[in-house]
Amino acid sequence: MISNASFRALALRGLSMLVGCFCALGWLAAGQTNPAGPASAAETNQPVLTPVADEEFFGWLLGLGADSNKVAQLRQAADTQRYWGWFRDRPLAVRQPEQLLNGRDLAAFYPWLEREGTFADREGVFTLTNGLLRISGQRTGYLATRRSYSNYRLVAEFKWGEATWGRRKERTRNSGLCIHGVGEDKVWMRSIEIQIAEGQTGDVVVLEGAKLTVDGQTKVRSYDTFKRPGSEQVVDKTGFRGKEDLEKPHGEWNTLEVIALGATLRVKVNDTPVLAGESAYPSAGRIYLQSNGAEIFFRRLDVYPVAGE
Incomplete structure (x- = not known):
């Protein structure tokens, strides 16, 4: 014993x-x-x-x-x-052009989905086919860069698909290109969103503690929005287009351009300037693409050095 x-x-x-x-x-x-x-x-x-x-x-x-x-x-x-x-995880100033969507894989990113978490994309919300990124929109979440970035020019090309899902099935198609993402993975990571939505593409939204100043006005509450010039009342119905919409007709490719230099921000939609902001917070972080109830395709997501940086 x-x-x-x-x-x-x-x-x-x-x-x-x-x-x-x-x-x-x-x-x-x-x-x-x-x-x-x-x-x-x-x-x-x-x-x-x-x-x-x-x-x-x-x-x-x-x-x-x-x-x-x-x-x-x-x-x-x-x-x-x-x-x-x-x-x-320190932000990296962009020193040379980088194709985040390289046409071969999604190695530059990680997926996050609500109620599933990181890397748990069992339903194939984010897929790469023939060089195109398809975001199904079936689940709420995003595809985020593994790295954080600062001081860059970002060019994205996107077009809408056909599918819509869940509570947004009959509503305007909605997604978003978010920059300066920091903090925990959730809906939504603290960031500044360049809105991609029918009738609203080019609006800029502050999320979860982010802030931005435009023409002397600072917005800090989550979902506070800077409307693009010429914006009008949106009818929340699939396929809505405004008279002054900068987005091209459904099914055509659109271009978003973002210049983030220090705490300043410049945004264009299809070569038309829509916002010039300053005092951005955060001023660096991850880049992420939202999945939010509508099918959307991306064929380009490139970052470039900013002249003068």
Whole structure:
């Protein structure tokens, strides 16, 4: 029969081996800590512990009698992971042209869908066929760049498909090109949206704490909108077009151009300027394309350096 002292010694030995394995593998609940490996939630779809949760975990190990030196190694590995994440996710000024839609794959992006999460696109909401990105619109979510960007000229080309879904089935087709996305994945990530919607394409919307100033007016409440010149009352019905609509007829390709330099913002729809803003917050972040009840296609999403940056 094993004595209490022997049992405790065996338990501590097992715990020490477990903590040693954690250290050897560089593993701490959130995944790899090796800077050469994936680390972000977008790349691993793993939960990331906060510093508070880290300390609770380390305290729990110490309370069980784990070796303090090995727990210190784990703490250092967690800090390394966190600092690496900050470095990896820093906004990158665009130094050379980049085709985010390269016609071959969607490696520059990750999908996020409401009630499903990151990388959980089981219904094929985001697909690439013959070089075209199709967003079905069947689920609410987005396709976001893995990297964050600052100081760039962005050119997107899109056209509507036919399908509409759910509560928006009979309503105006709706999507969006969002820039400067930061924070948690949700509906919607904090960002500035260039609206893509029937009768509203070219409107600019601030989302979830973003803000922007245009002609001395600052908007900060989520869904506050800067209307494009010539905008009119929208009839929320599929196929709506306004008299002064800048969007081309259904089925034709349209071009959006965004110049983001520092905290300034310029937007064009089919070569027509629609907005000149300043004091943008955030002023850098991810670029993402919304899935919001209507089928839409993209054939181009290119970023270029901005002259003078």
